Amino acid sequence: MSEPITLLLGGTGIKGIASIGVLQSMRKNRVKIKKIIAAGISAPISAQYALGDDPELLTQEFTQFFVENNRALWGLEQLTGILMSHQRRRDNFSYFLRERLYCHANFHSNGVLSWETVEPLIARLFGDKSFSDLQIPLAVSAINLKRAELVLIEKGKLRGILKASMAFPGILPPVVYGKMELVSSTVYSELPLDGITKQDAPVIAIDLPDTFRGRSPQTLLEVISIVDDIRSQYIKKKLITNSDYIFQLEGMKKFRWGDYRQIPQIVAQAYKETNRLLDKIALP
């Protein structure tokens, strides 16, 4: 394992927190990382790792954040019910409310949540730090709405771009970053596979498999969510061949994208599986 690798991290919603476990495993196995390309919540996790901090600290930070903001994030947890029609009773009033809330919020504003909730955490973790403060080069993926294209940001202050990496359309509003208006690229593809160049080889892509297949949707929002997901998964599947190694963390199937009460379990599962997969391959 002497040759340094490029690590590709992504994941939809809270599931991206699996990246903490992945990075812990990389550290334990002394895998040299020459660059991280990250999208979604994996971007702040990668930034913190690239600053030289212990990724475990973030497990505590995120868990604490969700405990403190439980009330404000009611919508998020409720929304996670989407794609769970197999478990729900048709007459469940709470289910009706959560879907109605999502729909109402998105017709009247740019998402269910506002940045007021998330901004203080990002500010506390990264302050005024820039990409130049990182010990490992990091590229953060996002969608530039004005030009309808994917962008990779590798320079400048961390705070703005890390916010943008988590601006999931329908959940959080877009982020103005310089002349760009950015949203998370995980809605396009869970993994920032467009960002890979020849110089990045060998690349390890961490794939968190999808969960929805084979469930009959009951509502319009479920139908739309499934369709959006099918398209993102298809794009990921087409592009993932750009990677040299694909680590499919099969155990992540049991978690949902809004499972914020399961953070320690998500991290532990990712850690365990990454260890197993690293044992299996012989990196150059």
Place this chain on the structure above:
Amino acid sequence: MKIGLCLGGGGSRGYAHIGAIKALTKAGIKIDIVNGTSIGAIIGGMYALYQDVDEMTALVKRATAAVNVNHFNLFQHSKEGPSFLQDWLTEAICDVAALRKSIQSHKNNLKALRILFDEARFEDTKIPFSAVTMDIMTGKTVVIKKGKLVDGVVASASIPGIFPPVARGKKLLVDGYVLANIPVPELRRQGADFIISIGLEEKPDKNYQNGVDLIYYVESIKQKQLDKWAIAESDFHINIDMSKFDATHFENHAVAIERGYSSVKKSIPQLMKKLEINNV
């Protein structure tokens, strides 16, 4: 050598396909096999069945006059802001979104499609035809080649959220645009040697005003990528610029047909050259 015609989806913009077929047939290009997604399946199915552009145009007029109701104006933003009715309808849609699988039923669609196809079956078409759909239970594209044309085409045009998915055995079928808006690889697999594909260009609306607009806008970025991959597999692609044509205004079929005709007519010399190079 089999020439295949692949017709892309795009709501009422797809009437341009009739004009496109008119230009191709006038140039003497003989199509051996056709497929399509959504409106592309509707027009493709009609072409395979009737092989007569005038008859197709007359049927489209009849069907539009019989059932056209534009429910989609609700989603268009006016400069004055939403009206009371718009607000009320938005709330109603949120109720529907949390209780039902779609805003509309297939009632009007089926009525229109029965005018176009009556009881005809895929087996009755004069050239092979297939309608492209997607199964949301497996996330895979499904090609329909058998049964009643109405049944296959209605599944291909079941826009998720607007119309309910169509159950077919264990499958739940929706509009094939999800993964194959311009279904070139599917036509190749059916034996077409030289594929002429026709796409209906639209420009994503950057004037997003709420989360719903934003989600739709991001989906259009995905659409662009998926189309790019499909077009790359085509032998000759024609993009009809329909960006200024509203996809919900089915009553404007004459304008769309004319635009399709003039656009494809311009591409005919280049297409002929390409056919010659390929010994077709």
